[in-house]
Amino acid sequence: MIEFKDVTKRYMTKTALRDVNLKLDKGKIIGLVGLNGAGKSTTMKLIAGLISPTKGSVELDGKKVTRRMASKVSYLSELDEYYSFYTVQQTIDFFATQFPDFNKEKAEEIRAYMNLDANTKVKHLSKGNRGRLKIILTLSREVPVLLMDEPLSGLDPLVRDSIVKGLITFVDTQKQLVLLSTHQIMEVEMILDEVIAIKDGVLVDHRDVEELRYDEQKGILEWMSSIYE
Amino acid sequence: MTDTFQSSQPIYLQLADRLNRQIVSGELKPGDKLPSVREMAVSSKVNPNTVQRTYRELEASGIVESRRGQGTFVTENEDILLSIREKLKQEQIENFIQVMHDMGYQNQEITEGLQTYLEGGARHD
Amino acid sequence: MKAWLALVKKEFRVGLPILLLAVVLFLVGLVIVAATTYRFGHVWDAVGIIGLVWGSGHFFFMAIYMLYSLGVERKKLHLWLHNPMHASGLLAAKLVTGTVYMIISLLIVSIAAYLGGLHFVEFSNDTWFKIGIIAFLHVVSFSVDFSVYVILAYVVFLLLERYMPSFLSGTVVFIGWWVFAYLSYGLIVDTKFYTAITEWGKIDLGFIANSLQFDISVKEAIVNFQGENTFIYAGNYVIELITILIIFFIASWLLDKKVEV
Numbered sequence: 001m002i003e004f005k006d007v008t009k010r011y012m013t014k015t016a017l018r019d020v021n022l023k024l025d026k027g028k029i030i031g032l033v034g035l036n037g038a039g040k041s042t043t044m045k046l047i048a049g050l051i052s053p054t055k056g057s058v059e060l061d062g063k064k065v066t067r068r069m070a071s072k073v074s075y076l077s078e079l080d081e082y083y084s085f086y087t088v089q090q091t092i093d094f095f096a097t098q099f100p101d102f103n104k105e106k107a108e109e110i111r112a113y114m115n116l117d118a119n120t121k122v123k124h125l126s127k128g129n130r131g132r133l134k135i136i137l138t139l140s141r142e143v144p145v146l147l148m149d150e151p152l153s154g155l156d157p158l159v160r161d162s163i164v165k166g167l168i169t170f171v172d173t174q175k176q177l178v179l180l181s182t183h184q185i186m187e188v189e190m191i192l193d194e195v196i197a198i199k200d201g202v203l204v205d206h207r208d209v210e211e212l213r214y215d216e217q218k219g220i221l222e223w224m225s226s227i228y229e
Numbered sequence: 230m231t232d233t234f235q236s237s238q239p240i241y242l243q244l245a246d247r248l249n250r251q252i253v254s255g256e257l258k259p260g261d262k263l264p265s266v267r268e269m270a271v272s273s274k275v276n277p278n279t280v281q282r283t284y285r286e287l288e289a290s291g292i293v294e295s296r297r298g299q300g301t302f303v304t305e306n307e308d309i310l311l312s313i314r315e316k317l318k319q320e321q322i323e324n325f326i327q328v329m330h331d332m333g334y335q336n337q338e339i340t341e342g343l344q345t346y347l348e349g350g351a352r353h354d
Numbered sequence: 355m356k357a358w359l360a361l362v363k364k365e366f367r368v369g370l371p372i373l374l375l376a377v378v379l380f381l382v383g384l385v386i387v388a389a390t391t392y393r394f395g396h397v398w399d400a401v402g403i404i405g406l407v408w409g410s411g412h413f414f415f416m417a418i419y420m421l422y423s424l425g426v427e428r429k430k431l432h433l434w435l436h437n438p439m440h441a442s443g444l445l446a447a448k449l450v451t452g453t454v455y456m457i458i459s460l461l462i463v464s465i466a467a468y469l470g471g472l473h474f475v476e477f478s479n480d481t482w483f484k485i486g487i488i489a490f491l492h493v494v495s496f497s498v499d500f501s502v503y504v505i506l507a508y509v510v511f512l513l514l515e516r517y518m519p520s521f522l523s524g525t526v527v528f529i530g531w532w533v534f535a536y537l538s539y540g541l542i543v544d545t546k547f548y549t550a551i552t553e554w555g556k557i558d559l560g561f562i563a564n565s566l567q568f569d570i571s572v573k574e575a576i577v578n579f580q581g582e583n584t585f586i587y588a589g590n591y592v593i594e595l596i597t598i599l600i601i602f603f604i605a606s607w608l609l610d611k612k613v614e615v
Binding site: 169192210214218 | 233234235236237238239240241242267270271274275276277278279282
């Protein structure tokens with residue numbers, strides 16, 4: 001479904017990704033792990049078509065990714081900047097107009113589930129609630145690819161828990177591909193099908209998590225520390 | 230179902246194990262309906278794909294059966310239930326014996342110990 | 355189309371501060387001018403003049419509007435650009451809303467200019483109307499025209515920002531702007547070829563000057579209009595329109611393919 005072929009992404013002074021080859025299949029929840037600056041966000045943005053590779057190609061269903069792939073990709077940035085003059089409901093309504101695949105009933109369901117007040121202005125939301133809003137906006141789209149850059153970062157355990165449960169409840173694991181990057185491995189360990197480790201812009205390993213447990217009796221954390229030591 | 234899984238063992242096997250025990254202990258009765266894949270995934274906080282796999286495994290072993298459009302049910306087949314019961318017992322005993330042997334206990338010590346323990350069981354229960 | 359109209363609605367909300375700022379500044383200016391000229395009994399003259407000055411100042415309205423609106427998006431490019439719509443649609447929504455706001459603001463200013471102007475010189479209503487419309491249309495279209503160049507400059511700024519510090523990127527674009535303006539004047543506008551393609555479709559605006567002369571001479575004001583010079587070329591307008599369409603699509607293309615989040 002998604003394929004990276006010898007992808008290198010260079011910025012002026014640094015190489016963010018180096019010769020990455022990667023294949024991602026639909027119907028999986030895939031974790032992208034690595035230290036800060038390892039290239040996780042770059043990988044996400046490449047799939048969203050928000051940046052383009054310096055070398056190599058990124059394809060979605062056999063087609064070269066462009067910015068307008070947004071029709072097939074729901075991207076959640078690590079930043080939580082929204083139009084601050086909107087309320088939660090207005091933000092949801094605006095998203096619904098921009099994406100034909102946006103399911104408003106689902107958005108309402110997730111909003112209620114996440115316990116987020118519809119009439120609060122975005123600029124008055126706490127960080128945790130902005131995190132919840134991001135989840136609502138991302139999961140309400142019925143698209144083949146969901147990209148979530150650090151959905152749990154900086155949130156307290158209660159919010160993290162409700163986000164993880166929200167993922168289990170609202171992602172269609174038969175049809176959708178979820179790629180999420182995170183530091184909080186403990187929280188997502190049990191919901192990942194596959195895990196990809198990147199280090200200094202290089203893809204170190206890409207494993208099926210259950211196979212990893214079966215073959216090496218290792219959890220993701222142990223596996224990671226064996227990679228990063 | 231609140232206790233967590235070990236991250237170093239395949240989750241689908243741990244979940245299957247857990248369900249097997251619930252069936253043998255009678256917590257889940259023959260003919261009972263199992264939670265849907267998503268319900269189970271949410272309540273045990275694991276990936277729905279994993280639950281799907283667990284259900285497939287259990288179905289293959291015969292202890293549950295899926296009825297089209299209705300869900301997954303605990304089998305009412307006595308033979309299968311008995312054999313699972315037997316199998317779990319064997320597994321536990323094997324584990325126990327393995328541990329005891331590793332620590333250097335002899336078979337006789339083990340049986341004597343077990344007997345004493347079980348006879349005085351009421352006190353320890 | 356539905357998505358685009360919803361986007362337009364959002365843009366109205368994003369750009370609202372600029373309309374409010376323009377109107378508030380104008381009203382504050384009016385009050386100050388009226389208060390200071392009151393004792394000399396020239397209030398209406400002052401109102402007319404400030405109306406004219408602020409009205410012609412609207413030449414820059416769209417440029418400021420676009421800089422502001424694009425500046426808002428710059429902080430959330432991942433949000434603005436994560437949209438299946440073509441970049442030209444994203445930019446057009448901003449142009450349309452800015453134009454509507456400019457027209458609203460300019461109408462308010464025009465009323466003041468008109469009321470003040472009536473006390474200044476007494477023209478026939480018909481002449482006022484004609485001059486007013488022509489001036490209005492020119493301010494609006496020049497302002498939009500200018501802002502399209504600003505859009506391109508801003509997109510180039512966003513592009514360069516990925517490769518250098520923002521300050522440096524801004525400076526490069528600023529210098530580039532003047533070099534471009536200088537070169538385009540020297541190499542294009544000042545040539546026979548340019549004259550040939552633009553100077554056609556002469557439209558005589560002499561009637562305005564004539565009626566002005568007539569009205570003004572009645573008032574014995576010292577205003578000298580030369581009837582034979584008041585004409586415009588349709589060709590100038592057509593070529594400029596084509597130019598800014600090209601500029602607009604270059605900006606859209608760059609935003610679509612080259613700007614990175």
